[in-house]
Amino acid sequence: MKIAIMGAMPEEVAPILEKLANVEEVNYAKNKYYKATYKGTEVVVAYSKIGKVFSTLTASTMLQMFACDVLLFTGVAGGVNPQLKIGDLVVASKLAQHDLDITIFGHAHGYVPEGSVYVESDKDLVVLSKLVAQEMGVSVREGIIATGDQFVADETRKEFISSTFQADALEMEGASVAVVCDALSVPFFVLRSISDSADMDAGFNFEEFVQSSAKVSADFLMNMIDKLVAK
Numbered sequence: 403m404k405i406a407i408m409g410a411m412p413e414e415v416a417p418i419l420e421k422l423a424n425v426e427e428v429n430y431a432k433n434k435y436y437k438a439t440y441k442g443t444e445v446v447v448a449y450s451k452i453g454k455v456f457s458t459l460t461a462s463t464m465l466q467m468f469a470c471d472v473l474l475f476t477g478v479a480g481g482v483n484p485q486l487k488i489g490d491l492v493v494a495s496k497l498a499q500h501d502l503d504i505t506i507f508g509h510a511h512g513y514v515p516e517g518s519v520y521v522e523s524d525k526d527l528v529v530l531s532k533l534v535a536q537e538m539g540v541s542v543r544e545g546i547i548a549t550g551d552q553f554v555a556d557e558t559r560k561e562f563i564s565s566t567f568q569a570d571a572l573e574m575e576g577a578s579v580a581v582v583c584d585a586l587s588v589p590f591f592v593l594r595s596i597s598d599s600a601d602m603d604a605g606f607n608f609e610e611f612v613q614s615s616a617k618v619s620a621d622f623l624m625n626m627i628d629k630l631v632a633k
């Protein structure tokens with residue numbers, strides 16, 4: 403097994419890189435990939451840079467060039483579900499692109515012909531996350547994550563994403579990574595910790611909490627990886 407571990411920003415993968423051995427940096431397509439081992443299992447870690455295009459490129463590279471056979475994404479998100487507070491964890495059951503819009507032709511938001519509005523995460527990985535949460539004594543919400551190329555800091559847009567996609571959280575990379583993994587039949591998992599509530603305070607809160615929330619997500623993911631490499 404070779405595990406791809408992705409984030410979008412340096413803060414999201416830094417806590418993971420610290421824990422790896424035999425780290426080798428490989429430069430490819432204007433990005434850095436860290437080939438390493440963790441407890442004897444091969445891993446490849448990268449942060450893609452923000453947004454759907456960069457995350458698509460990185461996910462494709464992880465699977466096709468580095469031949470990873472499972473992809474785990476860790477990072478932060480804006481909370482949409484009012485029950486989600488800063489630092490809370492969300493595991494994606496399925497993901498959608500909230501900014502994909504050809505509704506003028508009668509299609510649903512997030513849908514293009516031959517695609518689907520939602521892409522589902524790997525069920526076994528979601529089950530594993532629940533086991534890890536139980537063992538750690540932390541609560542993790544399984545929910546819908548909506549992805550788009552915009553930092554949402556606006557109640558109207560947030561409400562649209564909530565009502566159109568029943569989203570619990572939103573971010574800028576998960577659904578594009580999901581589309582790549584689904585197309586290549588590679589199991590994937592998207593984990594996020596809340597950094598803000600996608601409201602008018604979101605910019606301020608994001609800057610304040612991005613690092614601590616990114617670490618919450620990365621530390622949880624490492625506990626999942628402990629289980630995966632022990633299998």
Ligand code: ADE
Nearest residue numbers: 478479480553554573600
């Ligand atoms: N990631 C974290 N917070 C976000 C927000 N408010 N909008 C988009 N992506 C985010």
